Amino acid sequence: xxxxxxxxxxxxxxxxxxxxxxxxIKAFVVGGLICVVGQGLTILYMELFGFTAKEAGxxxxxxxxxxxxxxxxxxxxxxxGQFAGAGSAVPVTGFANxxxxxxxxxxxxxxxxxxxxxxxxxxGSVIVFGTVAAYIVGLIRFTAQTLLGS
Amino acid sequence: MKQGKQSWLFQNGVxxxxxxxxxxxxxxQGPLGSTxxxxxxxxxxxxxxxxxxxxxxxxxxxxxxxxxxxxxEDALDLIVSGDLLNQNVTSNYVARNYSSSMLCVFGACSTxxxxxxxxxxxxxSQDNQFALAATSSHYATAERQFRYPTEYGGQKPGTTTSTVxxxxxxxxxxxxxxxxxxxxxxxxxIDYGANDPLDMGSAxxxxxxxxxxxxxxxxNRQVHDYDLILTGDLSSVGTPILKKILxxxxxxxxxxxxxxxxxxxxxxxxxxxxxxxCASSALVTYGHVIQQLRSGNLNRVLVVATGALLNPTMIxxxxxxxxxxxxxVLKRSDAI
Numbered sequence: 001x002x003x004x005x006x007x008x009x010x011x012x013x014x015x016x017x018x019x020x021x022x023x024x025i026k027a028f029v030v031g032g033l034i035c036v037v038g039q040g041l042t043i044l045y046m047e048l049f050g051f052t053a054k055e056a057g058x059x060x061x062x063x064x065x066x067x068x069x070x071x072x073x074x075x076x077x078x079x080x081g082q083f084a085g086a087g088s089a090v091p092v093t094g095f096a097n098x099x100x101x102x103x104x105x106x107x108x109x110x111x112x113x114x115x116x117x118x119x120x121x122x123x124g125s126v127i128v129f130g131t132v133a134a135y136i137v138g139l140i141r142f143t144a145q146t147l148l149g150s
Numbered sequence: 151m152k153q154g155k156q157s158w159l160f161q162n163g164v165x166x167x168x169x170x171x172x173x174x175x176x177x178x179q180g181p182l183g184s185t186x187x188x189x190x191x192x193x194x195x196x197x198x199x200x201x202x203x204x205x206x207x208x209x210x211x212x213x214x215x216x217x218x219x220x221x222x223e224d225a226l227d228l229i230v231s232g233d234l235l236n237q238n239v240t241s242n243y244v245a246r247n248y249s250s251s252m253l254c255v256f257g258a259c260s261t262x263x264x265x266x267x268x269x270x271x272x273x274x275s276q277d278n279q280f281a282l283a284a285t286s287s288h289y290a291t292a293e294r295q296f297r298y299p300t301e302y303g304g305q306k307p308g309t310t311t312s313t314v315x316x317x318x319x320x321x322x323x324x325x326x327x328x329x330x331x332x333x334x335x336x337x338x339x340i341d342y343g344a345n346d347p348l349d350m351g352s353a354x355x356x357x358x359x360x361x362x363x364x365x366x367x368x369x370n371r372q373v374h375d376y377d378l379i380l381t382g383d384l385s386s387v388g389t390p391i392l393k394k395i396l397x398x399x400x401x402x403x404x405x406x407x408x409x410x411x412x413x414x415x416x417x418x419x420x421x422x423x424x425x426x427x428c429a430s431s432a433l434v435t436y437g438h439v440i441q442q443l444r445s446g447n448l449n450r451v452l453v454v455a456t457g458a459l460l461n462p463t464m465i466x467x468x469x470x471x472x473x474x475x476x477x478x479v480l481k482r483s484d485a486i
Contacts, residue, residue, distance in 0.1 A: 002394060002398060004343070007342040007344070014394075018307060023305075072301050072303075073301075077303045078302060080303060089303060089305070098302060101302040105299035
């Protein structure tokens with residue numbers, strides 16, 4: 001008997017279950033492929049411009065961000081996201097998509113109050129927690145180094 | 151006049167003289183595509199912004215409805231209209247172009263039948279001669295207000311519904327036609343604690359159940375008194391829940407039930423669990439259902455438009471989603 005008190009529990013059979021295994025495999029493959037592209041870019045920059053692996057990091061990330069922003073503009077990245085889930089959300093390309101999609105969405109409200117104000121609507125939390133986490137980790141490292149005197 | 155606890159019986163004779171439906175491109179490709187009066191080829195619907203696109207849909211629907219009916223604009227007493235956007239911007243901006251009184255209503259996706267019920271009641275009271283009931287929804291305006299930017303690559307679960315792009319309008323008066331508005335049942339706000347904005351079918355099913363049972367009680371009718379009991383947008387998730395709860399209450403609607411959200415798209419159109427939005431019930435009712443009533447394939451239909459009274463701020467504050475459903479009875483009439 002479905003009642004108000006047991007509603008959430010008793011309707012579970014009617015709600016389609018997320019395909020966890022299938023989603024994990026898709027995320028692994030697509031996420032991996034994005035990283036392979038990134039690795040390819042790194043090698044390319046190292047070969048072409050004589051960068052070290054560390055120096056090639058920044059241009060690699062920038063290129064991935066550019067590709068993701070262009071794919072967002074052409075309406076491809078949201079379809080990739082639906083297919084790959086975390087596979088396309090976790091890499092830097094997902095971060096780029098969250099900014100580019102919000103910027104596109106709010107273009108109709110103008111450059112300042114629309115695009116600039118809203119572009120970090122989704123990405124803002126990542127930046128906040130990323131910065132806070134980096135600060136805490138840095139503090140721990142600094143304290144440990146000071147105490148251990150190394 | 152009041153009928154039972156929550157219903158109205160329009161005993162003075164209220165009729166739908168004409169309807170108009172305007173859809174987006176995806177709806178045109180659906181199984182009911184040929185029943186719409188006009189369909190835009192692009193999701194932008196000739197507008198520069200998504201909001202303008204939705205206004206163009208509603209404006210086109212109301213204009214077409216007035217044209218088809220032949221009623222002069224200055225004879226129109228009242229517009230009863232609503233949509234999903236904050237401050238009902240679509241309805242209010244479209245009403246700027248009319249010189250009639252405007253009553254703006256919000257019942258989320260139940261607005262289609264809420265506006266029709268109110269318009270019918272105001273005609274039945276004999277204080278007004280002509281009233282226009284109208285509503286609209288647009289995929290992109292709803293996405294950006296209630297969920298994420300349209301191009302955001304987040305993965306949606308299978309319970310998600312896809313907002314129908316379209317608008318519908320109906321001209322209601324006491325002048326006889328083949329479609330009579332026999333009565334209406336005004337829903338209660340029902341909240342069973344569902345709090346997932348990406349699963350509105352589950353949230354709305356109890357509201358639809360409540361309205362259907364109340365309707366049958368108020369009018370002292372059985373399911374077989376109807377050729378069709380139509381819900382607005384319960385989707386493939388909410389529909390079996392509705393049937394199950396009703397069955398447990400001794401009401402079996404299996405043979406006469408359909409859901410507008412499941413009728414409007416083909417299954418391969420990538421719309422997850424089905425269509426939703428005010429236009430889901432408006433397009434199906436004012437297009438397909440009216441045509442079926444006119445041709446005599448249907449005689450009496452109960453349209454129960456379902457609305458999830460969703461607010462993103464309340465969801466972030468860990469509140470659940472209250473829901474409502476309004477039912478209107480459309481009957482084939484030989485009075486003409």
